[in-house]
Amino acid sequence: MTNPRVWKSQIAHEIRTKISEGHYQPGDMLPSIPDLIQHYQVSRETVRAAIALLATEGLALPERGRGTIVRDTHPVTMTYTPGAASRTWKEQTQGSDQVVYAAWEEADPGVAETLGIAEGGPVVRRTRHFTRGRGVVQTVDQWIPQHVAGAVAVDLANREVDDQVNLFELMAAAGHAPATTTETVGARMPTPDEREDLSLPPGTPVHVTHRVTRGEDESPLETSLFVGAGDRVSSTFTVPLNY
Amino acid sequence: MTNPRVWKSQIAHEIRTKISEGHYQPGDMLPSIPDLIQHYQVSRETVRAAIALLATEGLALPERGRGTIVRDTHPVTMTYTPGAASRTWKEQTQGSDQVVYAAWEEADPGVAETLGIAEGGPVVRRTRHFTRGRGVVQTVDQWIPQHVAGAVAVDLANREVDDQVNLFELMAAAGHAPATTTETVGARMPTPDEREDLSLPPGTPVHVTHRVTRGEDESPLETSLFVGAGDRVSSTFTVPLNY
DNA sequence: GAGTGGTCTAGACCACCAA
DNA sequence: TGGTGGTCTAGACCACTCT
Numbered sequence: 001m002t003n004p005r006v007w008k009s010q011i012a013h014e015i016r017t018k019i020s021e022g023h024y025q026p027g028d029m030l031p032s033i034p035d036l037i038q039h040y041q042v043s044r045e046t047v048r049a050a051i052a053l054l055a056t057e058g059l060a061l062p063e064r065g066r067g068t069i070v071r072d073t074h075p076v077t078m079t080y081t082p083g084a085a086s087r088t089w090k091e092q093t094q095g096s097d098q099v100v101y102a103a104w105e106e107a108d109p110g111v112a113e114t115l116g117i118a119e120g121g122p123v124v125r126r127t128r129h130f131t132r133g134r135g136v137v138q139t140v141d142q143w144i145p146q147h148v149a150g151a152v153a154v155d156l157a158n159r160e161v162d163d164q165v166n167l168f169e170l171m172a173a174a175g176h177a178p179a180t181t182t183e184t185v186g187a188r189m190p191t192p193d194e195r196e197d198l199s200l201p202p203g204t205p206v207h208v209t210h211r212v213t214r215g216e217d218e219s220p221l222e223t224s225l226f227v228g229a230g231d232r233v234s235s236t237f238t239v240p241l242n243y
Numbered sequence: 244m245t246n247p248r249v250w251k252s253q254i255a256h257e258i259r260t261k262i263s264e265g266h267y268q269p270g271d272m273l274p275s276i277p278d279l280i281q282h283y284q285v286s287r288e289t290v291r292a293a294i295a296l297l298a299t300e301g302l303a304l305p306e307r308g309r310g311t312i313v314r315d316t317h318p319v320t321m322t323y324t325p326g327a328a329s330r331t332w333k334e335q336t337q338g339s340d341q342v343v344y345a346a347w348e349e350a351d352p353g354v355a356e357t358l359g360i361a362e363g364g365p366v367v368r369r370t371r372h373f374t375r376g377r378g379v380v381q382t383v384d385q386w387i388p389q390h391v392a393g394a395v396a397v398d399l400a401n402r403e404v405d406d407q408v409n410l411f412e413l414m415a416a417a418g419h420a421p422a423t424t425t426e427t428v429g430a431r432m433p434t435p436d437e438r439e440d441l442s443l444p445p446g447t448p449v450h451v452t453h454r455v456t457r458g459e460d461e462s463p464l465e466t467s468l469f470v471g472a473g474d475r476v477s478s479t480f481t482v483p484l485n486y
Numbered sequence: 487g488a489g490t491g492g493t494c495t496a497g498a499c500c501a502c503c504a505a
Numbered sequence: 506t507g508g509t510g511g512t513c514t515a516g517a518c519c520a521c522t523c524t
Binding site: 013016045056058179181183189191202204205207230231233238240 | 256259288299300301411421422423424425426427428429430431432433434435445446447448449450456473474476477478479480481482483484
């Protein structure tokens, strides 16, 4: 044979099919492990391996003492719209955001390069958590170079300053008016830290947005890294066409 | 104890740390399973479970007969830029795209709604594969409603017509000039089909873009669904700011 | 306490790769 | 042919939830 025995994939495939055909609805309990052992006449670990596969695909959520729940596949409940600010977040999502960290730091190589400053140069770093319902849905790290942060009328290294809209307006007032943002959007699996911060179930990717805000002269004014729960955050962009 | 025994997570954690600290570099081989059994004095399945964890996180890639390779964490090698067309794809990435399917179909409910036509109404569906190096990197499904597809000077249900730029120009020539696109970007784990099409290693999410192209009067002209390998595709948007 | 999933073991056999 | 990872087993013990 070219293949080893196939129980694991076989069982996973059958359950996956039953989910996609609606035999098992989101919220339903899957048959218990002992039931599946009976049904397929295989060992416990084999059944668990099949379920684990479905879990990493985001289709099932095993819970100790209760059973295995069929997950809602794409409950994309929230939209982050770029080029807008946290005011928009609140309006659109009825969520909230909170500054959890703000301080002067030395720019690491990556940040220094995107901001066009010297490595190790002074930057303000601000970390925010965006919340909706219970639980953090997106985290943001923001870096602002000294020549911008120092020109602004408030102390950005202070957690009190918590409104993005004001920040952009303050920048404008300080002679650093933001003109455009460039956002690069990608996906990857979360680090263990991110899984904890965002309470991610197994098999849920994160949605990563790297933003650079520039002034009229194209000089970078700030850069941010948004990391959102892949099953709860998406981004919408509208772009005029030229072809 | 509140926790069961922890070997699996413990071993995974140690290896993960060694990767992030550079003791194991991308491309290196991890110690073999027998070595790790020796080192940690645990059973084979326990070691495999730890490695499987790292694999689903995208950090390790076990290969039969060879060993387990440390994966390159974020090799985002390619950029899809929205509002542009496949001409741009070729210029930017030195890749190619190929039409693998083109035919008239009946609109399913979702497509019908986004296109603003009747459910089951006639649409042209076109599927393309975007390739770079060896292997498909992104697949696209596109739906064009009859009043647009029928007005265009070529037969879109024919696979020969393969250039997106021409399509937009053809639409314009037929009195349906595209004016804007709205793109919604998200992330999720792939279906088994997608894993095969895109040759995705375990633990790699897909990067999903849902696009709607509209004319001057906001009427939908086409909709597309882009599904890309999360470790190879990202999207970049530049947006003028208004705050 | 009964039932659920989580972890671990010791051993077996298989598929694949490279020398 | 020897080493690597992949699958599977039968049984044990543990942690958690619900009644």
